[in-house]
Amino acid sequence: MVEQLVERIRQKDQRAMTELYQQYVEELSSVCYRYVPQENDAKDVLQNSFVKIFTSIESLEYRGEASFKGWMKKVVANEALCYLKNRKKLLLVEQDAANIQTEFEEEPEPERISPDNLHQLIMELPDGYRTVLNLFVFEGYSHRQIAELLGISEATSASQLFYAKRLLAKKIKDVTRRKG
Amino acid sequence: MKEDWTDKLRQRLEGHKAEPPAGLWEGISKQMDLDVKPVRKAAISKRLYWTAAASVLALIGFFIYQNVDESSIDKPLLTEIAKQPVTPQEQAIQTASERKHSNEQPSLAHETRSQEPALTAQAVNSVQTTEKKSMEIPHSEQVEESTTAEDSSPAEPEVGGTTKSLESKTSVIAVTESNDWDIEQYRSHNEQKWSISLNASGGLLAEKSVERMDRFSKSNDLIATQSSSTENSYYLTDPKSDYKEKEHITYTNTTIDAKHHLPIRLGVGVQYKLNDHLALLSGLNYTYLFSEFLHTQTTIVDHSIPHYHNDSYTQKLYYLGIPVGLSWKLWSSSRFSLYVAGQTMLEKCLNDNPWQWSVGASAGAEYGISRQLGLYLQPSFGYYFNDGSTSEHYYKEHPLAPSIEFGLKLHLNP
Numbered sequence: 001m002v003e004q005l006v007e008r009i010r011q012k013d014q015r016a017m018t019e020l021y022q023q024y025v026e027e028l029s030s031v032c033y034r035y036v037p038q039e040n041d042a043k044d045v046l047q048n049s050f051v052k053i054f055t056s057i058e059s060l061e062y063r064g065e066a067s068f069k070g071w072m073k074k075v076v077a078n079e080a081l082c083y084l085k086n087r088k089k090l091l092l093v094e095q096d097a098a099n100i101q102t103e104f105e106e107e108p109e110p111e112r113i114s115p116d117n118l119h120q121l122i123m124e125l126p127d128g129y130r131t132v133l134n135l136f137v138f139e140g141y142s143h144r145q146i147a148e149l150l151g152i153s154e155a156t157s158a159s160q161l162f163y164a165k166r167l168l169a170k171k172i173k174d175v176t177r178r179k180g
Numbered sequence: 181m182k183e184d185w186t187d188k189l190r191q192r193l194e195g196h197k198a199e200p201p202a203g204l205w206e207g208i209s210k211q212m213d214l215d216v217k218p219v220r221k222a223a224i225s226k227r228l229y230w231t232a233a234a235s236v237l238a239l240i241g242f243f244i245y246q247n248v249d250e251s252s253i254d255k256p257l258l259t260e261i262a263k264q265p266v267t268p269q270e271q272a273i274q275t276a277s278e279r280k281h282s283n284e285q286p287s288l289a290h291e292t293r294s295q296e297p298a299l300t301a302q303a304v305n306s307v308q309t310t311e312k313k314s315m316e317i318p319h320s321e322q323v324e325e326s327t328t329a330e331d332s333s334p335a336e337p338e339v340g341g342t343t344k345s346l347e348s349k350t351s352v353i354a355v356t357e358s359n360d361w362d363i364e365q366y367r368s369h370n371e372q373k374w375s376i377s378l379n380a381s382g383g384l385l386a387e388k389s390v391e392r393m394d395r396f397s398k399s400n401d402l403i404a405t406q407s408s409s410t411e412n413s414y415y416l417t418d419p420k421s422d423y424k425e426k427e428h429i430t431y432t433n434t435t436i437d438a439k440h441h442l443p444i445r446l447g448v449g450v451q452y453k454l455n456d457h458l459a460l461l462s463g464l465n466y467t468y469l470f471s472e473f474l475h476t477q478t479t480i481v482d483h484s485i486p487h488y489h490n491d492s493y494t495q496k497l498y499y500l501g502i503p504v505g506l507s508w509k510l511w512s513s514s515r516f517s518l519y520v521a522g523q524t525m526l527e528k529c530l531n532d533n534p535w536q537w538s539v540g541a542s543a544g545a546e547y548g549i550s551r552q553l554g555l556y557l558q559p560s561f562g563y564y565f566n567d568g569s570t571s572e573h574y575y576k577e578h579p580l581a582p583s584i585e586f587g588l589k590l591h592l593n594p
Contacts, residue, residue, distance in 0.1 A: 001534060001569070014216045021205060026197035033198050043201035050208045064571040065531065066473055066495040107185040110192040118192050137186045138193075165185065 002065045009057050017054055024072060030119060031073050034134055035080035037123040045083050049076040077139055081149070084131060108169040112176045121171045129164035136161050194494055377449040377463070377556070379587030383442040385578050437474040440574040443583070444468045449503075451589075457509045461523060467499040469573050497573055499536060501527030507544075515548045521558070533571060538564045546589060554589040 005023075008016035029046060036042045052075055062068060110118050122130060135141045135149065136157075143157040150157070208214070449463030473493045505523025512518070520543045527536040542560030549555060561582050564575035575581065 003569070014214050017212075017214065018205075018216050021208070025200045025204070027195065029200040030193070030196045030198040034193075039201045043204055043207065046201060046204055047207040047211060050204075051211055054208075054212065064495075064569075065533075066471070066493040066571065070493045108189065110185070110189045115192055115196045118189070119196055119198065122193075137189050 002068060003062055006057055006060070006062050006068065009054060020053075021050060024069065027069070028072060028076050031076045031138075032080055034119065034122055034138070035077065035131065036083060037130075041083065041087075045080045046076065048083075049079040052079065074139070077134070081131070081135075084127065085150075106169050106173070108165060108172050109176075110172065113172055117175055118172070121168060121175070124171070125164055125167060128160050129167060132157055132160035133164040133168070195496070373453045374592040375449075375451040375453075375459075375589050376592065377447075377451065377587050377589040379445075379447050379449060379585050381445045381447075381558075381560075381583050381585035383574065383578070384582040384584060385442070438572050438577075439472045440572070440577050441470040441472075443574050443581075445583075445585075447503075447587075449587075451507070459507045459509075461503065461505040461507055461521060463503055465499075465501040465503060465525065465527070467501060467527060469495075469497040469499070469575070471495040471497075471573055473572075495571065495573070496531075497533060497571075498530040499527040500530060501525045501536070505540075517546045517548075519544050519546070521560075529567075533569045533573075534567045536564060536567045536575065538562050538575075542585070544585075552591050554591065556587060556589055558585040559583075560585060 002020075002023075005016050005020050009020060025046075028049065029042070032042045032046050032049070036045050049072075053072055056075075060068075060071070113121075122133065125133065131150070132146055135146045136143070141149070143154045143161075146152075146157040147154045209216075445465055445467045447463050447465035449461060452460045454460060471494065473495065503523045503525040505521055507519050507521035509517055509519045520541070522539075522541050524537070524539045527538070529536060540560050540562035542558050544556050544558030546554045546556040559582065561580065564579050564581065566576065566579070
């Protein structure tokens, strides 16, 4: 039971840490690779994330497994963002948000490909597209929040999402076409 | 409200797993100065699940085949016997079958007695068939009726030792001649004790969203947290604050909107008939509970403008349960039967929740579509005891929950 595992970790039980790691490492790796596709970089991010999880758990108020897992994913996402911001400036293409609606094209159809394929395609997106898409879609941030977080304008955030969406839709279509 | 494609994207990658980078644990272990290695997860692989499911299906298929096989082999053989009275023995049998329409008992008695050894030898196949069939035919009483009761013949004692063989033969022919059968009579007379069922069930209480205001706070809606940019306060409040190395006061208010979807259950059941009315029930059930949570967090940092942040989580709980119970048959006719049942069930949560215990009562109706197969519908009420976990799920929201079960029952020959 996760709650007991959390309690044991609070009491510095190292075996409990390994159990928690074993239980969630694959899902957290998936989140991490969505932000940081390179294995070596992802390893650094995940390592820091787990260290933060183990050390922060002491003051965490346990609210059920779903919430706890959400919190761990958020730790990984934030750690990945920190890493991206520290490493280099995100490659962002400024775009006027007003033009976006007129250029609307097809939407991605993620249900047409496997989750593994979809994950891979997101990893292949350019840094800026991928980061904004992750923050908007998976973390639920608004463009205003993304703008504050990344130090960009709201219009840039919107345009990055637009291009990410368009490119992802194209990539999904290519994959489905290849598979016939 | 976000666009639909974002929901699809999120749902598609919900619970997605990826291979962790090599040497990750070693790095963590070194950084935290740990001296333990991760235990190899004793996870049940998907392959194992499929193997188990295939085994159960194969087992059920085998039973169905066994039953179908017997009836399909028997019938043509019996018809053949009935249509080709070539040997004297079969002529005798035919005579026996005609006996009820004429009054030739003395000659029949004579003929059968003289042919007795040959009849026994020749009848091996058909007797075997009859033995198999005897599981399906209410033999003795029915045969007695067709051969003796109807013709109040004084010659009965003379038939003597061969009567049984003849009765069997006659009953076989009688069955081939008549396509009418009475499921209930057949089942009760032949002690068809075992049944296997495949079933599915779903909850009946409407899904609803339950909103709670900051259930984690002690007394009021606002919690004041003073932090020095510790990891925890950062992650639980404003993600942006992690980039600032300054002290701040954060007020947080959380509302949780929970939506528990109707539970879905699939199962395999076994039933052992103790007598004409009472039967013992057990089986294996697989239950799926799905819940959606929306956390809305309002954060005010250093008396600034409130920040609203939504996080949605989903929770999928899987249970494997073993029910044990009794059923009592209230009424039955040729094809229908009505019954009531009571059961208790212990379910192991395949996630990390504790065991779930429940009790239930149900009433059901079964319609026999053939001798072996029946369709049933069974509305029920279950009471689910609190599992003591902190997680929210359907059974905590609806401890007393109605549901409806339906399925297919296979009645096995003894």
